[in-house]
Amino acid sequence: MLLCRISAVSQSVARWGTSVRRGALLHPALSFNTSRCQNVSSTDGTVHPAAAQGAGPYRDSVLLPRTEFPMKLTGQNLIDREVQIQQECGFAELYSWQRERKAKKEYCLHDGPPYANGDPHVGHALNKILKDIQNRFEMLRGKQVHYVPGWDCHGLPIELKALGELGTSGLSPLQIRQKAREFAEGAIARQRAAFQRWGVMADWDKCYYTFDGTYEAAQLKVFQDMHSKGLIYQDYKPVFWSPSSRTALAEAELEYNPQHVSKAIYATFALATLPPKMAEAVGELGSISVLVWTTQPWTIPANQAVCFMPNAHSQLLLVATERVSSLATLLSTELETVGTFTGTELEGGVCQHPTIPRKEVPLLPANFVTMGKGTGLVHTAPAHGMEDYSVASHFKLSVECIVDEEGRFTELAGPELQSLSVMGEGNDAVISMLKAVGSLVKEEECVHSYPYDWRSKEPVVIRPSKQWFIDIASLKDKAKEVLAKVRVIPESARGSLLAHLDRRPYWCISRQRSWGVPIPVFYHKETGEPLINKHTVSHVTQLFSEKGSDCWWELPLESLLPPEVLKKVTGEVTDYERGDDVLDIWFDSGTSWAAVLEDSRADVYVEGKDQIGGWFQSSLLTSVAVQKRAPYKALMIHDFVISEKGEKMSKSLGNVVDPDTVIHGGEDPSVSPAYGVDVLRWWVAESNVFSEVQIGPNVLNSARDSINKLRNTLKFLLGNLQGFDPRTQAVDPKEMHYIDQYLLHLLRNYSMKMTDAYNDFGAGRAIRLLQAFITRDLSKFYFSIIKDRLYCDPEDSLGRRSCQTVLEEILDGVTRSIAPILPHLAEEVYLHSLSSEGETMFRSGWIKSSPVWRRPGLEEAVEGACAIRDSFLSSIPGRNAAEYELTIEIEPGLLFELIESLQDEPTSSYSQLTELMMSSQTTLTSALPRDLPADALISNGSFLINLEGESQLMVQRSKTLHLSARGVTAVPGSNPSCITSGSDWESP
Template sequence: MLRGRQVHYIPGWDCHGLPIELKALGELGTSGLGPLEIRQKAREFAEGAIARQKSAFQRWGVMADWDQCYYTYDGVYEAAQLKVFQEMHSKGFIYQDYKPVFWSPSTRTALAEAELEYNPEHVSRSIYTTFPLSTLPPGIASEGLESVSVLVWTTQPWTIPANQAVCYMPNAKYSVVKRADTSQLLLVASECSASVAALLETELESVGTFTGSQLEGGICKHPTIPDKEVPLLPANHVTMAKGTGLVHTAPAHGMDDYSVASQFKLSVECMVDEDGKFTELAGPELQNLAVMTEGTDKVITMLKECGSLVKEEQCVHSYPYDWRTKQPVVIRPSKQWFINTASLKDKAKEALQKVRVLPESARGSLLSMLDRRTYWCISRQRSWGVPIPVFYHRETGEPLINKHTVTHIAQLFKEKGSDCWWELPVEDLLPNEVLKKSKAGPVTDYVRGEDVLDIWFDSGASWAAVLEESDSRADVYVEGKDQIGGWFQSSLLTSVAVRNKAPYKALVVHGFAVTEKGDKMSKSLGNVVDPDQVINGGEDPSLPAYGADVLRWWVAESNVFSEVQIGPTALNSARDSINKLRNTLKFLLGNLQGFDPRVQAVDPKEMHYIDQYMLHLLREYSIKVTDAYTEFDAGRAIRVLQGFIARELSSFYFSIIKDRLYCDPEDSLARRSCQTVLEEILDGVTRSIAPILPHLAEEVYLHAPGHGEGETLFKSGWIKSSSVWRRPGLEEAVEGACAIRDSFLSSIPGKNAAQYDLNIAVEPGLLFELMESLQEHPSSTSSQLAELMMVARVNLCSVLPRDLPSDALLSSGTFLINLEGGVIREDSAYKIAAVPTSAARCPRCRRYTADSADCLCPRCQSTVSQAH
């Protein structure tokens, strides 16, 4: 905005979803509410949270179109979302299917991959169990092997009752081995036999070896279900890394298992209900037991009783949990709506190639997340969300959904909001003309669906609801790295499906805030740093009110692409940095009191050389700081600012000009010259801190000279840096003088430069001419050279005088002049003699330039008499 760009930022809120629904229900502590009552409570809860968050964002100085925010529960938004849904459905990307999905018993709903959290410390009761071979595979039957059992391993014993097959790897080697302790014959993968022997603490003797493909046609007996036969089948997902190389396959409870079932037409019957308990299909012994706990115990007991259990052990492994309740999930099949992401993957990857990703390292994660996702389950069994606009036939259960039905419902949502899905009679949702166009039977044949859309579909459709039609790609999406599998991905998939392009030109992917010890913050641990407390202070005296700019500085100074630590140390350091900056700004404002640049500014050509030189340094600073912001590197902008203030301003320019500012006549050219520069410095520094410290910058702008009342800094442009400020020879003159000054100061360590007369001898040549431009007369107490050296008097000559007193301090050096891009190069030598001055200290300016201690120096006499 400071650079004159039109920036249109529309903030938005995802308002649906389970956390809000559970919060609303939790506050009521009631069950048995209808969908509309749940929705009303959830909406009230969401509205309260949005109001609090919005006022916090405004207090932090976030610039946005606060009157035109978007909310996913808004009818207009929901209508745009249904349009995306309809277009994806008509292109065949959305379909209904009965297949295994991640299911959370603790919240009774299907979950998408993005809603899982993997717990690496999960402990399962893993088992090795036997499936007796009832029909030997024809490929090995001739070997005369009797009563062989197939040995399988699983970390989910509760899925054994749902077993439909045992899978092998066709091109691997398998052996029938004989246990030394019991003579039992077991079939295992040859490369697993050593680890199985160690596990069973017995020797295994190989009785015959085959390739996997020779196992085809073998049939096992199910260990716990009498008369149930289980085939041996080939599968590519079998691994040898753990277990026995033979995989227990329960198509209802595993993604790989399900693909085997699709190929071989196995049953995918579900014997687990929505609460994660066995149904009557599992048999009377197991019915109503929770599969992850008592159900697992019971299945293991049943396997022991029938003599199939070979070994049980604890297995610590990574297991998916519901990210909201932190409870384990199960895989179970149910009828859900899916997006076929496999068919969109390649297009999505192609679209990502044209997107700028900051940091670039996040691109790999985006691509691998896309790869891992073959389908996306978008239906949820909840009330608080956008209803899936589908009707089901009462008799056949066939879904009715097409362009005509969805367009009509989208129009209703736009006018009335999505509550009307529950409020209106089905006749209004499905009027006759829509039924006619859909070639469907009478409305009485249909019931409305009860599922809502996954919130990732809600937020993923934001491009369609928020962006202008004319250029419907956002310049940038900004979010945390947890959205690599969430919003960034769902937005990309929906946009690519509908329009063959990404919804964004750039992505900024940031890390998370962690405590000063590096711990992740979580509400449950109570270690969250509350931004409101940082700004306004807390009841505890250890929580002072830092204000919003300290919070912003902490962000700007951090590497936001990694984990960022926050706590008292970081905040105190940010506050100290801002206080140093405030002191510089106070000095500038104080010395610009009564100066109006519109009337009193001095033309750069008439300025003192050091002032012109300072403008040259200011220009270099503004180029560096602009570059840093262009690269989104606020941390570098801060470092450039701090370096400029410490080196160029505080220790150099400010210390040199104080005498001229405080003691020269108020309206003199010398004083107005440096005020002109101070005003340019103030303006440049204020603009360069404005993106990080908007409140401080605007406050400074209110007090700064040179602009009308009521103007805001943020509409007045970026740093002005004029190329007029560059003068050939100027840098060489000042830098040559600075080299001489450094030699002089190192010859009087710990002493006050103001108490010396300085003799500078330079051989005739370029350097002498440059020094003459800073001091016209051979000897002066008030020349620009004397000011730069901060001494009582400078004598400029071509050779040092012979009659130097014995206490003179001598030093010498050389300075390389390099002009016109190296066309003129001259290495010039100089000598210095510093002699304690005989002049007295002037009571007004405190420089050693007075004839006696009780009278003013000539400059102060003249200034005071003018003032009278």
């Protein structure tokens, strides 16, 4: 016998016991009450040996679960079942179905185009499945989803892979384009098939491709709009140039190698003409030189000036005051101060170029000079540096390119340097020349971050060329303004977006390739002046829309530049030639909003963090230029996929995970089993996608185990609903057992939390909510309590039907809540349920919960009783609660009234309180019995009650509880005889 005592409770109690440990059970989850039947069943619907063998006289009276739903699927059976579900449940038709139905709201997730140059990989899986989870959730909520998959089809990497070892030698632009198109189409076919196999919901017959004529025409309309506003212009200025690819690159096409090694030098420029202030001060000191430092010695022949910080103080040998100490250490010498001058006092000085006789270069002020490294004076080569070019523009310096497209010195660099690679032997030759004339002070290796071509993985150089640019400086302020109104997930990424904007003064959009959208410009054969206006571009745009951009090379010039267009300008068709450059692929993809979204804005763009400086930026800039708004309302930015060991995936390391192998298995199933699509989707959903996402056998095995545990719970629900028809046999919530009403209350809270999680792109949070609900609220709590009613009550009894009504709602709610993540499993469950009636789950909507399920008062009663039960069970570790008669003693008050609502009679073996306690009999009393049996187990504890005062603050008061229990079915000598007190069973 177990007694519980609580002293008088204040009648102002508003809420208590909201955080009780409902799951702290110390016995098999579904062991039967021994006073009623002998069979035992587990949560997965399987029957324990006593029942399976027909032991005991009650076998025929037990209502065991029955279902054909398999506990697990493996190997080829799993693969076949997933494909069968996709066919039976109309996965291919789902997108068009939801587009045709009436909906109050549209949800637009604009697909960033994957690059069409390879096979599908786990990065694709992460991205596409993340998008599909969100789209399926929004569709289930009743919105009309707009999701058009697309591919980025142009660009150098595709061109190079298509040509392979052939190269471009002897091939015409049209031949190159044909091979590139065939290569891209093959990659698209493979990727599209994989995306469909992953269950991605889309209209796969109406995708967008950047090589389609209609897409190219939409792109040129944006180009024309920006050109007419003066935002696109041609100029001769330094750009990032890839000698390995022989084309200009944009910032977004660079990768910075932090381990790049350069030969850095300290070199002197002799002062040929002293600045006036300096000449007065130094007197007869003799020759004076300026000391500079550079990591690119090859640019010395292109030097046009030496720059200093206007407000800095300098010394002779002319270096910045702030750098004296560091330089003395680096040069292993003492530096004696001779004179000190401000930066402005250096103006008027002229240096002798160290390697070019009779060439003099001025000392000039520049704000970009810093004291962080070097000497405080900067060798300036306007042709080979972005900041250097800004100085040249201001002071009208010469900008002559001494490097060709292959990264070799031209004849302008002199005969001793001509044809040498500037990143190799040419660099060494310049250092030797400096050494020969006595200008080299020190040479050292410098490890630093340096830009590389993102495709060829080779270093780039900065060299000037005539290119087409977008004036980002004119767009930057507006871009920042509209970006401030965009939701960024995670918010921490907003700083990177702004930083990328600040780093880009202009955007080079022309490329010297054949595979791309031609820039619609004509050049005068004699003057080289470009011919481009709204008439010429509009005409070419119409041709591209009808024939595709191949017509730029296929049609005669008379068709591209007809007389009616030439009437607007002076000259004849024969005076012009078509341009050879194509548009940057970031301009290609960045104008997708114009081709796909038309006049609407996307609710969200979802891509990897590499797009912070890529597609997110190019889309923002082009949209701001034309529409004065961002093309998206929100950005969701995820990280990259790495191996389980934290390594970047590469074939050389042998750690590449192929999503096709994950789904279908490898040659050796023991090493690479077939996990199926839903395991891949679970992995995506469960991962923290805002940091590096790991994948490997351990992660995949864990995902498979989690799904199998979920299947077991679903099997238990389906098995116990066999023959139950909710349309005719469901019980009204008001007539249900309190514990059943309480579960509906929990189910309602669960459904609202799940909805909030998906709304916030929180698929990982949704999984955690699912697992907590199943483990804590169902398996360890509800399922362990309802076993007697479910298996032993008459089939059509109110208690059993009440329980089945709740199980039906739980099955429906859990199935719908997992559907965005596990669509195959959700549809499989729905096919086994009676509620489907030939309809697929995804056509039947989101979780349905009723406001009448909310029962806060009942929650107090049940959770208070749960706290008492936890104390009881913790007092009998390892024993069956059904072996005990339980007495709960509570002093008169609100708590007593709440617990009394679960048991009408003082003592009962069949009350809802007894069911909750899982004892053989429960007595509820307000007076402690005077004589306790000698074998009684007594437990004392305290319970925290929250009182709500006038200030609406929650305060806590503790009440002491006493429990005692007496064993009723124990084997002689095994009855508990210990007495415990002060048990920790209070609500936190």
